[in-house]
Amino acid sequence: GALVYQYPRRTICKSGTSMRMECQAVGFQATSVAWYRQSPQKTFELIALSTVNSAIKYEQNFTQEKFPISHPNLSFSSMTVLNAYLEDRGLYLCGAKGLGAETLYFGSGTRLTVL
């Protein structure tokens, strides 16, 4: 079956520092990877959609300068939160899907706490 592993599960960083999270697809080819954030008491916001061999498309309010994403192959993607501040805390989820598919399979998330 389609599985998505995401790590780390939890991370704590000091305000102004950066942290990187990784996402690995197993059992299918992750042609597209979507990164979401769930802030406290909120729903999931799409940060960006990355498709192999295409430009990464960021949603409004999210930029490459703040959330650089790497998607080098069909099984791996990473995202970094640069200069994290309190408003960046939350649960970050990667969701991956195969070519032509619409169903996103999500990892377990990376919970970011900013001190």
Next chain:
Amino acid sequence: TQTVSQSDAHVTVFEGDSVELRCNYSYGGSIYLSWYIQHHGRGLQFLLKYYSGNPVVQGVNGFEAEFSKSDSSFHLRKASVHWSDSAVYFCAAKNNYAQGLTFGLGTRVSVFP
């Protein structure tokens, strides 16, 4: 603006009861709809989806959902809930013009023994 609305923030049921979680969307054109479950502190687990065909779709663990174009709805149902069904349920939608899924605010389901 394309939106996904889940009218119930919290639903409380007893084990063995049936449950229906409501989801309405405001998209035009062809639409892809799905439901996910989030257990406490965890990521999202895919339950089921609809894109075309039979408007009633079956998912994992006895869940089903029914698409209604006239009502712009995709309500999730389960005939007999188990305590392990306690979680937050998210409805999500996407049309051909959107990049990614848009999620509703979620409905928390609490199942009591």
